[in-house]
Amino acid sequence: MKLLCLDSNSILNRAFYGVKLLTTSDGTYTNAIYGFLNILQKLLNDVNPDAVACAFDLKAPTFRHKMYDGYKAQRKGMPEELAQQLPIIKELLQDMGYRIITMEGYEADDILGTLSAKCEQEGHDCFIATGDRDSLQLIGEHTTVLLASSKMGRSETVCCDESYFQEKYGTTPIHLIDIKALMGDSSDNIPGVAGIGEKTALKLIGQYGNIETIYADLDAIDATKSVKAKLEAGKDAAFLSKTLATIDRNVPIELSLSDFIPQPMKEQETFELLSHLEMNSIIKKLGISGTYVPSEKGKEAREIPTVHFVSKLISELMQQAGEAPVSFLIGWNKENDEKIDAIAVCAGNEIILHHPQEGALYEQDLIELFSSKNPKYTFDSKSVYHWILSRGGELCNLTDDLLLSAYLLSANSSEYNIEGLCAGYHTGCKLDGATSMEEMEEQDRKLLEDCACLAPLHEALSEEIYKNKQEALLQDIEMPLSEVLASMEMYGFEVDTAALTEYGKMLDEKIEDYQNVIYHLAGEQFNINSPKQLGEVLFEHLGLPAKKKTKTGYSTNADVLESLRGKHEIIDAILEYRKVAKLKSTYVDGLLKVVGRDGRIHSHFNQTDTRTGRLSSTEPNLQNIPVRTELGSRLRAFFRAKDGYTLVDADYSQIELRVLAHISGDEYMIEAFNSDADIHTNTAAQVFNMPALYVTPEMRRKAKAVNFGIVYGIGAFSLSQDIGVSVAEADRYIKNYLDTFSGVKKYMEDTVTFAQENGYIETLYGRRRALPEISSSNKNIVNFGKRVAMNTPIQGTAADIIKIAMIRVYRRLKKEQLDARLILQVHDELIVEAPQHEVEQVKALLQEEMQAAAKLKVLLKADVGTGKTWYDAK
Structure with a gap:
């Protein structure tokens, strides 16, 4: 028999923090349930067990709490959003046919340990799924621990057997309890021996096997006087810690292993509960159907x-x-x-x-x-x-x-x-x-x-x-837009595949050049794309200052490398290598794969993908073509008009700031836009309290960062990172801004209050976004909700306006019976492919319709350009 044991609280907790906060339409939190069920499905596919045990902790204190008052004393209570999901997942698991097991006075770990011991005794295989490393002590001939972990921001499961443990800890699994007896465990508040860290604990247990041997003749062990003194002083704490860390494998469970063989699923009950939770994808994965019965809450x-x-x-x-x-x-x-x-x-x-x-x-x-x-x-x-x-x-x-x-x-x-x-x-x-x-x-x-x-x-x-007053949003914006998007997808955008292929070859040469520079600076060859190997080269071989080493190795993400700029020449080379390699793989190779037989790329525009109302595009994502670097922006040169045609490109000028000016009613912002002043220079003049004439380019740059950051609820720390000033100075900029632009400050406060009172936020056109985060018990989640509340009406209204503009342009081209076609939208930009003789007419039409798309307190401004390629037209 093959038994899968779930450390259910651990998995549920990991799912809760690993999946963004989700709710049903009636406000029921579901992210932990959704994540748990997906993890369970993967485990079932990977292990293919004959029996499944779902062990849960109880609220009642365990024997460890009674033994030591400090046990897990530092842990905060379960967030209310997670606590609400706990009884639901238990009900769901039982409906699906799985047995739930709890035992007062014991933890789920003890239940897992007891079940794995039964498997060992009877010659069955046991797989323990958990996110807690304590369970590694249970590894044995018939027991494997499936340890949930994160690598490069992605969840993965590590299969831990005896050889894995020996390689990682240098001893046998049971002696994990001795390692913890010496070094302690901060997550469970197990004290350990004061002053003994992981390195010393691993060395001592690797040499002597257990703490009993160490303490049998403390003077004889191979350790410094300081270490011996610490061990002597902490003897009682060591043995207490070992007891606390030891999983009890003799819990009085009266069930046999065969009792955990899943029962037939209660299909109707499962379907009904998943329907209430609005988890249609899970229903589909399970392949079940049923008749929906409304709940009392519905x-x-x-x-x-x-x-x-x-x-x-x-x-x-x-x-x-x-x-x-x-x-x-x-x-x-x-x-x-x-x-x-x-x-x-x-x-x-x-x-x-x-x-x-x-x-x-x-x-x-x-x-x-x-x-x-x-x-x-x-x-x-x-x-x-x-x-x-x-x-x-x-x-x-x-x-x-x-x-x-x-x-x-x-x-x-x-x-x-x-x-x-x-x-x-x-x-x-x-x-x-x-x-x-x-x-x-x-x-x-x-x-x-x-x-x-x-x-x-x-x-x-x-x-x-x-009820939501969204009839106009549906009938006048979203539904007409479907026709526009279908037309854009149908026409597509012509690509110069020959030139793009040559560009790819040039990038290959650059990749090789950067690779050789990196090898030279490192003094060795290695896999630059391997975070593990790169981390070892940077932080061990070259001795660069590393952030704390994680369980999976050193982090080498973009933020870490950016923080190391100036410490060694190799950092700049690696960052450039990554940029060029991404251009080649994602954009050159990616674009060439999706060019149609007609020589055009037909991107798919998704109308129901984002929470703010913005469009997204896939296959390929043309809204993500890089423009910030000279090398990346050249990709636009390969998108061109067909023979005899020209691209007409119109881009809204600072539309989100104009929307902010309108919604906030801030008189300074409105005046600046309507007088056609440079908004960033104007802001700098106000924030730094000086005439616009004396504003330097550096001041304007900082004011620009504040302008756009405010829309996203930026904090002093993030702004300081963006513009390279101290947190105190960044905080002063934000306060000066809000003191000057009092209308914006009031908008931000009023918007957060509205979201807190109503549980959602909306755009000028009635587009709504539910904000369960705003009422969370977790401060970080609430702060995220506040930022979303401030930004969504701005970004969402701008998205609505560009959609209206698309509909107006599309209909006007049809009405005037032009051969020109709207072929692309990228955020605030529209591109029309027009025959040469219609270019001037289309330029005027495009600008007129975009600027007339909304009547705001400030003027909408659209800048128009033309060219044979997208690069030239910008």
Whole structure:
């Protein structure tokens, strides 16, 4: 038998701090549960156990607390956000068929130790999953510890067996208790011997095996007088510490190992609880289904309508529907996402499934459906726009895109699907099952069921949209934007692949040059990309000052290397090597992989990815093309207009600061922008109390950092790091700024207060972001929430404005029947590809529409440029 033992509190705690704070729509915290379930799933896949034991600690004091009052006395209580999740994960594990085990007077470690001892005695294999190194003492012939750890900011599991322990500690696993007896353990407040550290403890136990041998003849051991004196003085503490550190492997557990074989999952209960927790991805991973039952905390259950599945043509159903609302959902081909495998259409109480055949007739049938006068509901209209625009048709009278509605109502969610939304909003639909439905393939039946849910789901979501006053945000911004994004994705951006390939070869030469310089300065060859090897070279071989060594080695991240600038020539070489290597692998190689057959890159724009409302792009991420370095900015030179066309590029000038001026109503900022003054020089003049004429470039640079930092709730320490001044001086700049720009100060205070009172923050256009962090019991999380509260209305409103501008530009190009096309948006920048004879017209159009996108107390300013390449047009 193979037994997997979970140190459940340890894993839950690690998940809580490793996953950003998440809540359901009703405010239930879920991040620890979500992380725990993902860790559990990975462990089950890796170990493939026959039995699973989930050990938990109890609140009651253990025998160790009774023995020593100081045991774990320094530990703070469990955060309320985590405590709320503890009973839920226990209920969920039991519903999933796993046995939970606790024992008053003992810790989970003792339960794990007892179960592993049973496995050792009976010849079974035991795997202990934990984040606590105390369990390493349990390693044996049949016991392996799966130790959760972090490496380079990423979670990983280290498989710890006897050879691992011997290599790391130089002794056998059981003697970990002797090592702790001497050096103590600050995390558990085990005292150890005063003055004896890890190095000495490892040396002594490596030589003598245990503390009993050491204390049997203290004078005879190989140690300095000072060490012997410390050991003598700390004898009682050593033996007490050993007892505290020893896991009790004789807990009176009356269960046999076979009692931990998982029972059949209570699928309905598991489905119901996961639905309440809005964990649709976990439901999908588990492959379960069920009927959603509203909780006491939820809304009252809605009446579930029934829809009949009938066999009709789309034209017949549409004729019968008249001008009534129609729901439709498309099943896209998995290998070709432009090809329709099936379409479900629902009108009234009837629903049909249609498998289109290739050819003009089938296309015309669907085009007529999409262009009909009927109000329509669907899920993910952008994919539909892709199909219809490529065929010269239109999607008319779209009343709701359920994906976008769900996003607006819960921007913090990690995913949106119809089944999960029905559970979350307590709605759904029943299908009157016909014999033909039972014979359908699973994907067809699922498509029908999901389509049947669209109308009642629309009703539920629309109700919430109305309550939040988000109708205009949905109807006038997000839904029209789907068409714009589909068009941009379809047209793409031409790339000079030959020039990009040559650029890549040049980067390869630079990489090799930097590599040789690094080897020369290090005096040896090594793997520069290996943090372990690089750390050894920098901090052991070259003797550079290292920050504290972690369990996985020295940190060599960018912050550490930046702090070492000036200490050795090799640091600058390594930083440059990394920059060039990233350019080559991420951008050159990455871009060449995704160039289409038409020579253009067709990036995917995600409309529901960010909490602030900003767009993101993938495959590739064109919003992340580096521009701050000369070498990186040259990448834009490989993006070009097609033959006979020119790129017209317009960029909002300081839009976030202009939004801040409007929202805060600060008279100084408003005056500066409306008089077309340089805002950073103006700010410097105010902060440093001098005429603008005497502001130096250095003063302007510092004022610029304050201007942009304020938008993100920057603190004195971060500002001091950014501009290279003392914390006190940075603090003085911030205070001077807020004293001068009192409107901004009031905005920041009022916004935080609003978030604390309402639990969310919103933009000028009603876009909301839930802020569970603002009411956290953890000070650091609260401070993060305050920064988000101050920044979201600014960044989110700027995102809304650029979306409005995109819609206006797109529609104006269509209205004036121009050949020019909007092809890219990058944050505050829009790019149009225009035939040469339309360039001047497009320049004026682009600037007019961007500047007219919002009416603020300050002027919106868009700077326009042109060029054959993106680099030239900027």
